[in-house]
Amino acid sequence: MMLCLDIGNSRTKGGVAEDGEIRARFQIDTRRTRAAEDLRACLAQALAESGQPAESITAVSACTVVAELRPTVDQACQALFAVAPFWLEAGTETGLTIHYHQPAELGADRLAAAVGACGRWPGRDCIVIDCGTAITFCAIDRERNYRGGAIAPGPELGARALHRETAALPLVEIGQAPDALGRSTAEGIRSGLYHGAVGTIREITAGLKAEAFAGSEVLVVGTGGGAERLAAGAVFDLVDPDLVLHGLILAHEQNQSPGTPGSARKRLK
Protein backbone atom coordinates (compact mmCIF):
# COMPACT_ATOMS: atom_id res chain seq x y z
CA MET A 1 0.00 0.00 0.00
CA MET A 2 1.14 3.54 -0.70
CA LEU A 3 0.39 6.52 1.48
CA CYS A 4 -0.23 9.80 -0.37
CA LEU A 5 0.13 13.03 1.60
CA ASP A 6 -1.00 16.45 0.36
CA ILE A 7 0.25 18.88 2.99
CA GLY A 8 -1.78 22.07 2.55
CA ASN A 9 -1.63 25.31 4.49
CA SER A 10 -4.65 24.45 6.64
CA ARG A 11 -5.07 20.68 6.36
CA THR A 12 -3.05 17.63 5.43
CA LYS A 13 -5.00 15.25 3.22
CA GLY A 14 -4.01 11.59 3.29
CA GLY A 15 -4.96 8.74 1.00
CA VAL A 16 -4.02 5.07 1.07
CA ALA A 17 -3.65 3.64 -2.42
CA GLU A 18 -3.38 0.14 -3.80
CA ASP A 19 -2.92 -0.62 -7.51
CA GLY A 20 -3.48 3.05 -8.33
CA GLU A 21 -6.84 3.20 -6.51
CA ILE A 22 -7.46 5.16 -3.32
CA ARG A 23 -8.86 2.78 -0.69
CA ALA A 24 -9.06 5.14 2.31
CA ARG A 25 -8.80 8.84 3.04
CA PHE A 26 -8.16 10.97 6.13
CA GLN A 27 -7.38 14.56 7.12
CA ILE A 28 -5.28 16.05 9.88
CA ASP A 29 -4.60 19.71 10.70
CA THR A 30 -1.40 21.11 9.27
CA ARG A 31 0.60 22.59 12.14
CA ARG A 32 3.85 24.28 11.29
CA THR A 33 5.31 23.73 14.72
CA ARG A 34 4.35 20.06 15.00
CA ALA A 35 7.15 17.79 16.16
CA ALA A 36 7.99 14.67 14.13
CA GLU A 37 6.95 12.40 16.99
CA ASP A 38 3.53 14.09 17.18
CA LEU A 39 3.07 13.76 13.42
CA ARG A 40 4.09 10.09 13.60
CA ALA A 41 1.44 9.49 16.28
CA CYS A 42 -1.24 11.42 14.31
CA LEU A 43 -0.50 9.47 11.14
CA ALA A 44 -0.54 6.15 12.99
CA GLN A 45 -3.90 6.99 14.54
CA ALA A 46 -5.44 8.30 11.30
CA LEU A 47 -4.30 5.18 9.45
CA ALA A 48 -5.63 2.86 12.14
CA GLU A 49 -8.99 4.69 12.12
CA SER A 50 -9.24 4.36 8.37
CA GLY A 51 -8.65 0.62 8.62
CA GLN A 52 -5.16 0.70 7.08
CA PRO A 53 -2.52 0.02 9.73
CA ALA A 54 0.88 1.65 9.38
CA GLU A 55 2.49 -1.77 8.81
CA SER A 56 0.68 -2.04 5.46
CA ILE A 57 2.41 1.11 4.09
CA THR A 58 5.47 0.36 1.96
CA ALA A 59 5.85 3.70 0.13
CA VAL A 60 4.95 7.36 0.61
CA SER A 61 4.30 9.93 -2.11
CA ALA A 62 3.96 13.47 -0.81
CA CYS A 63 3.70 17.12 -1.77
CA THR A 64 3.80 20.12 0.49
CA VAL A 65 3.27 23.84 0.14
CA VAL A 66 4.74 24.36 3.62
CA ALA A 67 8.42 23.79 2.91
CA GLU A 68 9.53 23.85 6.53
CA LEU A 69 7.47 20.72 7.27
CA ARG A 70 9.45 18.49 4.96
CA PRO A 71 12.08 17.37 7.49
CA THR A 72 9.30 16.66 10.01
CA VAL A 73 7.45 14.49 7.49
CA ASP A 74 10.69 12.74 6.51
CA GLN A 75 11.39 11.88 10.13
CA ALA A 76 7.83 10.76 10.88
CA CYS A 77 7.78 8.49 7.79
CA GLN A 78 11.15 7.02 8.67
CA ALA A 79 9.98 6.27 12.21
CA LEU A 80 6.57 4.90 11.24
CA PHE A 81 7.14 3.10 7.94
CA ALA A 82 10.94 2.98 7.62
CA VAL A 83 10.64 4.66 4.21
CA ALA A 84 11.77 7.98 2.78
CA PRO A 85 8.89 9.81 1.06
CA PHE A 86 8.99 10.53 -2.65
CA TRP A 87 8.45 14.30 -2.90
CA LEU A 88 6.60 15.71 -5.88
CA GLU A 89 7.90 19.23 -6.48
CA ALA A 90 8.29 21.67 -9.33
CA GLY A 91 11.54 20.05 -10.55
CA THR A 92 10.16 16.48 -10.58
CA GLU A 93 9.97 14.59 -13.87
CA THR A 94 6.24 14.46 -14.59
CA GLY A 95 5.95 14.79 -18.35
CA LEU A 96 4.53 18.30 -17.96
CA THR A 97 6.33 21.36 -19.26
CA ILE A 98 5.89 24.20 -16.78
CA HIS A 99 5.53 27.55 -18.53
CA TYR A 100 6.12 29.65 -15.42
CA HIS A 101 8.84 32.29 -15.64
CA GLN A 102 10.36 30.49 -12.62
CA PRO A 103 9.05 26.89 -12.61
CA ALA A 104 10.37 26.33 -9.08
CA GLU A 105 7.78 28.84 -7.82
CA LEU A 106 4.86 26.60 -8.73
CA GLY A 107 3.08 25.06 -5.73
CA ALA A 108 3.54 21.30 -5.53
CA ASP A 109 -0.19 20.78 -4.88
CA ARG A 110 -1.00 22.59 -8.12
CA LEU A 111 1.53 20.47 -9.99
CA ALA A 112 0.06 17.32 -8.43
CA ALA A 113 -3.46 18.32 -9.50
CA ALA A 114 -2.18 19.01 -13.02
CA VAL A 115 -0.48 15.61 -13.19
CA GLY A 116 -3.71 14.05 -11.96
CA ALA A 117 -5.70 15.83 -14.67
CA CYS A 118 -3.27 14.73 -17.42
CA GLY A 119 -3.65 11.15 -16.20
CA ARG A 120 -7.44 11.25 -16.03
CA TRP A 121 -8.10 13.16 -19.24
CA PRO A 122 -5.15 12.65 -21.60
CA GLY A 123 -5.31 14.66 -24.79
CA ARG A 124 -7.76 17.24 -23.39
CA ASP A 125 -7.33 20.89 -22.61
CA CYS A 126 -8.20 21.36 -18.92
CA ILE A 127 -8.67 24.06 -16.36
CA VAL A 128 -8.24 22.64 -12.84
CA ILE A 129 -9.69 24.66 -9.98
CA ASP A 130 -8.58 23.58 -6.51
CA CYS A 131 -10.82 25.03 -3.80
CA GLY A 132 -8.87 25.00 -0.54
CA THR A 133 -7.41 27.77 1.62
CA ALA A 134 -6.69 29.43 -1.70
CA ILE A 135 -8.67 28.85 -4.88
CA THR A 136 -6.06 28.00 -7.47
CA PHE A 137 -6.55 27.79 -11.22
CA CYS A 138 -4.29 25.82 -13.54
CA ALA A 139 -4.52 25.79 -17.33
CA ILE A 140 -3.07 22.59 -18.78
CA ASP A 141 -3.23 21.94 -22.49
CA ARG A 142 -3.64 18.64 -24.34
CA GLU A 143 0.12 18.50 -24.97
CA ARG A 144 0.87 18.54 -21.25
CA ASN A 145 1.94 22.15 -21.12
CA TYR A 146 1.25 23.73 -17.75
CA ARG A 147 0.37 27.14 -19.17
CA GLY A 148 -0.15 29.09 -15.94
CA GLY A 149 -3.14 30.11 -13.88
CA ALA A 150 -4.34 32.22 -11.00
CA ILE A 151 -4.44 32.26 -7.20
CA ALA A 152 -7.38 33.76 -5.29
CA PRO A 153 -8.31 33.70 -1.61
CA GLY A 154 -10.79 30.97 -0.65
CA PRO A 155 -14.02 31.65 1.26
CA GLU A 156 -12.76 30.34 4.61
CA LEU A 157 -9.79 32.68 4.39
CA GLY A 158 -12.18 35.51 3.52
CA ALA A 159 -14.30 34.71 6.57
CA ARG A 160 -11.27 34.81 8.85
CA ALA A 161 -9.93 38.02 7.29
CA LEU A 162 -13.28 39.85 7.57
CA HIS A 163 -13.48 38.93 11.23
CA ARG A 164 -9.87 39.73 12.04
CA GLU A 165 -9.62 43.04 10.18
CA THR A 166 -12.89 44.61 11.31
CA ALA A 167 -14.39 45.62 14.66
CA ALA A 168 -17.96 44.45 14.06
CA LEU A 169 -17.96 41.40 11.82
CA PRO A 170 -18.39 37.98 13.42
CA LEU A 171 -16.62 34.84 12.28
CA VAL A 172 -19.17 32.87 10.25
CA GLU A 173 -19.49 29.37 8.86
CA ILE A 174 -19.78 29.67 5.11
CA GLY A 175 -22.80 27.44 4.54
CA GLN A 176 -24.39 26.01 1.44
CA ALA A 177 -25.40 28.23 -1.53
CA PRO A 178 -26.97 31.10 0.47
CA ASP A 179 -29.29 33.75 -1.01
CA ALA A 180 -27.47 36.73 -2.46
CA LEU A 181 -29.81 38.99 -0.46
CA GLY A 182 -28.52 38.79 3.11
CA ARG A 183 -30.76 40.31 5.79
CA SER A 184 -28.37 40.07 8.70
CA THR A 185 -24.65 40.61 9.08
CA ALA A 186 -23.99 36.88 9.10
CA GLU A 187 -26.20 36.29 6.05
CA GLY A 188 -24.53 39.14 4.23
CA ILE A 189 -21.07 37.73 4.92
CA ARG A 190 -22.16 34.24 3.82
CA SER A 191 -23.57 35.72 0.64
CA GLY A 192 -20.42 37.67 -0.09
CA LEU A 193 -18.09 34.77 0.56
CA TYR A 194 -20.02 32.18 -1.38
CA HIS A 195 -21.12 34.27 -4.37
CA GLY A 196 -17.79 36.04 -4.39
CA ALA A 197 -16.07 32.67 -4.85
CA VAL A 198 -18.51 31.58 -7.57
CA GLY A 199 -18.05 34.89 -9.39
CA THR A 200 -14.28 34.67 -9.06
CA ILE A 201 -14.33 31.21 -10.57
CA ARG A 202 -16.56 32.30 -13.46
CA GLU A 203 -14.49 35.33 -14.31
CA ILE A 204 -11.10 33.68 -14.12
CA THR A 205 -12.28 30.60 -16.01
CA ALA A 206 -13.53 32.84 -18.82
CA GLY A 207 -10.21 34.69 -18.88
CA LEU A 208 -8.17 31.48 -18.98
CA LYS A 209 -10.33 30.03 -21.75
CA ALA A 210 -9.79 33.13 -23.84
CA GLU A 211 -6.09 33.63 -23.12
CA ALA A 212 -4.80 30.04 -22.97
CA PHE A 213 -7.19 28.18 -25.26
CA ALA A 214 -8.46 30.81 -27.71
CA GLY A 215 -12.04 30.02 -26.76
CA SER A 216 -11.89 26.34 -27.80
CA GLU A 217 -13.62 23.61 -25.80
CA VAL A 218 -12.00 23.06 -22.38
CA LEU A 219 -12.80 20.66 -19.54
CA VAL A 220 -13.29 22.63 -16.31
CA VAL A 221 -12.64 20.46 -13.26
CA GLY A 222 -13.20 21.35 -9.62
CA THR A 223 -11.22 19.69 -6.83
CA GLY A 224 -10.38 20.31 -3.15
CA GLY A 225 -12.64 20.37 -0.11
CA GLY A 226 -14.72 23.37 -1.24
CA ALA A 227 -15.45 22.15 -4.76
CA GLU A 228 -18.57 20.06 -4.07
CA ARG A 229 -20.29 23.05 -2.47
CA LEU A 230 -19.20 25.56 -5.10
CA ALA A 231 -20.42 23.16 -7.81
CA ALA A 232 -23.94 24.40 -7.01
CA GLY A 233 -22.88 27.59 -8.79
CA ALA A 234 -22.57 25.59 -12.05
CA VAL A 235 -18.95 26.61 -12.48
CA PHE A 236 -17.45 23.15 -13.18
CA ASP A 237 -18.03 20.53 -15.84
CA LEU A 238 -17.24 17.97 -13.16
CA VAL A 239 -15.79 17.62 -9.66
CA ASP A 240 -13.01 15.16 -8.86
CA PRO A 241 -12.10 15.45 -5.18
CA ASP A 242 -9.07 13.16 -5.51
CA LEU A 243 -7.10 14.91 -8.23
CA VAL A 244 -4.10 15.86 -6.06
CA LEU A 245 -3.84 12.40 -4.49
CA HIS A 246 -4.23 10.85 -7.93
CA GLY A 247 -1.39 13.04 -9.23
CA LEU A 248 0.79 11.87 -6.35
CA ILE A 249 0.14 8.24 -7.30
CA LEU A 250 0.96 8.89 -10.97
CA ALA A 251 4.10 10.93 -10.30
CA HIS A 252 5.38 8.23 -7.97
CA GLU A 253 4.76 5.55 -10.62
CA GLN A 254 6.52 7.62 -13.29
CA ASN A 255 9.55 8.12 -11.11
CA GLN A 256 9.91 4.51 -9.95
CA SER A 257 10.39 2.95 -13.38
CA PRO A 258 12.34 5.44 -15.48
CA GLY A 259 12.84 3.01 -18.39
CA THR A 260 9.18 2.29 -19.12
CA PRO A 261 7.34 3.88 -22.06
CA GLY A 262 5.58 7.08 -21.18
CA SER A 263 7.86 7.69 -18.23
CA ALA A 264 8.65 11.29 -17.74
CA ARG A 265 11.67 13.28 -18.63
CA LYS A 266 12.64 16.50 -16.96
CA ARG A 267 11.08 19.15 -19.16
CA LEU A 268 11.15 22.40 -17.27
CA LYS A 269 11.12 25.37 -19.53
Ligand SMILES: Nc1ncnc2c1ncn2[C@@H]1O[C@H](COP(=O)(O)OP(=O)(O)OP(=O)(O)O)[C@@H](O)[C@H]1O
Ligand atom coordinates in the same frame (compact mmCIF):
# COMPACT_ATOMS: atom_id res chain seq x y z
N1 LIG B 1 -19.77 26.17 2.11
C1 LIG B 1 -18.66 26.32 1.41
N2 LIG B 1 -18.73 26.80 0.18
C2 LIG B 1 -17.62 26.97 -0.53
N3 LIG B 1 -16.40 26.67 -0.11
C3 LIG B 1 -16.27 26.21 1.11
C4 LIG B 1 -17.38 26.00 1.94
N4 LIG B 1 -16.93 25.51 3.10
C5 LIG B 1 -15.59 25.41 3.01
N5 LIG B 1 -15.19 25.83 1.81
C6 LIG B 1 -13.81 25.90 1.33
O1 LIG B 1 -13.26 24.60 1.32
C7 LIG B 1 -11.97 24.65 1.89
C8 LIG B 1 -11.67 23.31 2.49
O2 LIG B 1 -11.16 22.51 1.43
P1 LIG B 1 -9.79 21.68 1.57
O3 LIG B 1 -9.98 20.75 2.70
O4 LIG B 1 -9.40 21.17 0.24
O5 LIG B 1 -8.87 22.86 1.86
P2 LIG B 1 -7.86 23.01 3.00
O6 LIG B 1 -7.31 21.67 3.30
O7 LIG B 1 -8.49 23.81 4.06
O8 LIG B 1 -6.83 23.89 2.24
P3 LIG B 1 -5.29 23.62 2.06
O9 LIG B 1 -5.18 22.51 1.08
O10 LIG B 1 -4.83 24.91 1.55
O11 LIG B 1 -4.83 23.27 3.43
C9 LIG B 1 -12.01 25.78 2.88
O12 LIG B 1 -10.76 26.37 3.03
C10 LIG B 1 -13.01 26.75 2.28
O13 LIG B 1 -12.37 27.81 1.59
Ligand SMILES: CC(C)(CO)[C@@H](O)C(=O)NCCC(=O)O
Ligand atom coordinates in the same frame (compact mmCIF):
# COMPACT_ATOMS: atom_id res chain seq x y z
C1 LIG C 1 -1.36 28.72 -3.78
C2 LIG C 1 -1.14 27.67 -2.72
C3 LIG C 1 -1.04 28.33 -1.34
C4 LIG C 1 -2.37 26.74 -2.71
O1 LIG C 1 -2.22 25.72 -1.81
C5 LIG C 1 0.12 26.82 -3.03
O2 LIG C 1 -0.05 26.16 -4.25
C6 LIG C 1 1.38 27.64 -3.08
O3 LIG C 1 1.91 28.02 -2.07
N1 LIG C 1 1.88 27.89 -4.32
C7 LIG C 1 3.09 28.62 -4.58
C8 LIG C 1 2.87 29.71 -5.56
C9 LIG C 1 2.39 29.27 -6.94
O4 LIG C 1 1.85 28.18 -7.11
O5 LIG C 1 2.57 30.05 -7.89
Ligand SMILES: [K+]
Ligand atom coordinates in the same frame (compact mmCIF):
# COMPACT_ATOMS: atom_id res chain seq x y z
K1 LIG D 1 -4.82 22.62 -1.46
